[in-house]
Amino acid sequence: MAADNPIDPIHQFEISKIAPIQIGGVDISFTNSSLFMVFAISAVFLLFTLGLSKKSIIPNRMQMLSEMSYNFIANMLRDQVGDQGRAYFPFIFSLFLFIFFCNFIGLIPYTFTVTSHLIVTFAFAALIFLAVTIIGFVKNGLGYLRIFYPSGIPVYLAPLIVPIEIISYLSKPISLSVRLCANMLAGHSILKIFAGFTVMLGFLGFAPLVFLVVLYALETLIAALQAYIFTILTCIYLNDALHPDH
Amino acid sequence: MKLLSKILGITFIPSIVFAEGQKSAGLPQMDISTFPSQLFWLVVTFLILYVFMSKYVIPSLRTTIEERKDKILGDINEAEAVNNQASLSLKEYDDKLNSASNRSSEIITSSKEESSKYTSDLKSKSDDKINKMIEESMNRIKLQQKDSENQVREATLVAVKSIVSKYIENVPSDDEISKKLN
Numbered sequence: 001m002a003a004d005n006p007i008d009p010i011h012q013f014e015i016s017k018i019a020p021i022q023i024g025g026v027d028i029s030f031t032n033s034s035l036f037m038v039f040a041i042s043a044v045f046l047l048f049t050l051g052l053s054k055k056s057i058i059p060n061r062m063q064m065l066s067e068m069s070y071n072f073i074a075n076m077l078r079d080q081v082g083d084q085g086r087a088y089f090p091f092i093f094s095l096f097l098f099i100f101f102c103n104f105i106g107l108i109p110y111t112f113t114v115t116s117h118l119i120v121t122f123a124f125a126a127l128i129f130l131a132v133t134i135i136g137f138v139k140n141g142l143g144y145l146r147i148f149y150p151s152g153i154p155v156y157l158a159p160l161i162v163p164i165e166i167i168s169y170l171s172k173p174i175s176l177s178v179r180l181c182a183n184m185l186a187g188h189s190i191l192k193i194f195a196g197f198t199v200m201l202g203f204l205g206f207a208p209l210v211f212l213v214v215l216y217a218l219e220t221l222i223a224a225l226q227a228y229i230f231t232i233l234t235c236i237y238l239n240d241a242l243h244p245d246h
Numbered sequence: 247m248k249l250l251s252k253i254l255g256i257t258f259i260p261s262i263v264f265a266e267g268q269k270s271a272g273l274p275q276m277d278i279s280t281f282p283s284q285l286f287w288l289v290v291t292f293l294i295l296y297v298f299m300s301k302y303v304i305p306s307l308r309t310t311i312e313e314r315k316d317k318i319l320g321d322i323n324e325a326e327a328v329n330n331q332a333s334l335s336l337k338e339y340d341d342k343l344n345s346a347s348n349r350s351s352e353i354i355t356s357s358k359e360e361s362s363k364y365t366s367d368l369k370s371k372s373d374d375k376i377n378k379m380i381e382e383s384m385n386r387i388k389l390q391q392k393d394s395e396n397q398v399r400e401a402t403l404v405a406v407k408s409i410v411s412k413y414i415e416n417v418p419s420d421d422e423i424s425k426k427l428n
Contacts, residue, residue: 010274013275014274015274015280015284021283026282027279027282027283028282028283029283030287031280031283031284031287033280033283033284033287034283034284034287034291037287037288037291038287038291041292041294041295041298044295044298044299045298048298048302048303052302052303052307055306055310057314057317066307067307067310067311070303070311071311090296090299090300091296093299093303093304094292094295094299097295097299098292098295114288116275117274117275117284118275119280119284120284120288123285123288181275185273
């Protein structure tokens with residue numbers, strides 16, 4: 001059985017029930033995935049509770065950290081969307097923090113990476129896709145359809161461009177969710193495989209250990225980067241919805 | 247040998263995993279039965295996070311950041327005002343310094359003029375005095391010269407008369423002698 005194999009790289013993604021809950025025949029058990037979602041938001045609570053406990057003009061470290069994260073996302077949103085994006089800031093900020101902390105907590109050995117599950121990332125991507133589409137139609141009416149026909153394209157190219165644009169638009173939630181999930185899945189699997197090599201090779205294990213350390217640094221970067229990419233793409237899609245002419 | 251078997255074991259991991267995957271629903275990610283639970287807890291946790299962020303964190307951070315911005319702006323304004331005042335007083339000081347130096351140079355020139363005038367006056371006065379004194383002395387010298395000339399003439403006359411009276415009886419008068427002597 002793979003579960004008994006000490007170096008099964010997929011085992012870490014398995015979902016195990018902690019507290020079985022069934023409502024109307026639907027299984028909504030509290031699982032390890034749910035636990036790590038709770039851990040992720042608890043980490044955010046901790047960061048901001050500590051950061052905002054002693055508010056002062058000259059910030060202490062935790063306040064600095066929370067203000068830096070605030071400014072980072074606020075600037076990203078302002079650069080990508082402009083002032084119109086202010087209304088969506090709480091969502092974008094929460095989204096970034098949730099993905100960031102899920103990715104980072106998942107890097108700790110023996111933990112679970114919430115964002116390595118496609119359903120989670122797809123839920124976010126689908127929500128964003130639907131929200132962006134609705135915002136686009138509400139703000140621009142049918143004019144929102146212009147995004148399928150970029151300005152400056154000759155009319156005779158329209159039969160070619162418009163289907164391509166429609167397909168690329170519809171594939172946005174898939175690419176957005178698969179990008180994050182696949183990065184987490186692949187990264188954590190490779191980490192587990194090399195960790196397994198290190199254990200199994202005994203004395204010779206230092207070679208994969210060195211590789212593991214390097215890979216771990218890379219995965220740390222990817223954890224932050226993927227959270228950033230997910231958030232900035234959300235901002236870009238939001239900008240497309242608010243300004244379809246651009 | 248043991249090591250070799252381990253290495254072989256590692257090499258076959260993918261096939262083991264694949265075989266295991268075929269037995270169950272494949273990757274845990276593809277196990278649809280866990281989806282409702284994941285989605286439910288995702289919605290719950292994310293909603294809690296969203297409410298926490300939008301109701302507590304963001305307004306609080308916004309006020310802190312804005313307060314700081316206001317404070318910094320206030321400080322900058324204050325510093326600018328102080329700076330303006332400082333440059334104003336510097337200008338005032340410079341003006342005062344300039345006017346003082348102008349005044350002092352004026353005083354210096356005027357006192358120089360005065361002193362040169364005084365010395366030139368003094369000089370001309372003393373020149374006059376000296377000239378007068380020279381003139382007076384010249385006059386006196388001339389008078390004295392005349393006097394002594396007369397005395398010499400008289401003495402000569404007396405001498406001539408006495409010499410002449412020794413050799414001739416008919417002594418010429420004084421006028422005649424003096425005429426001859428001249």
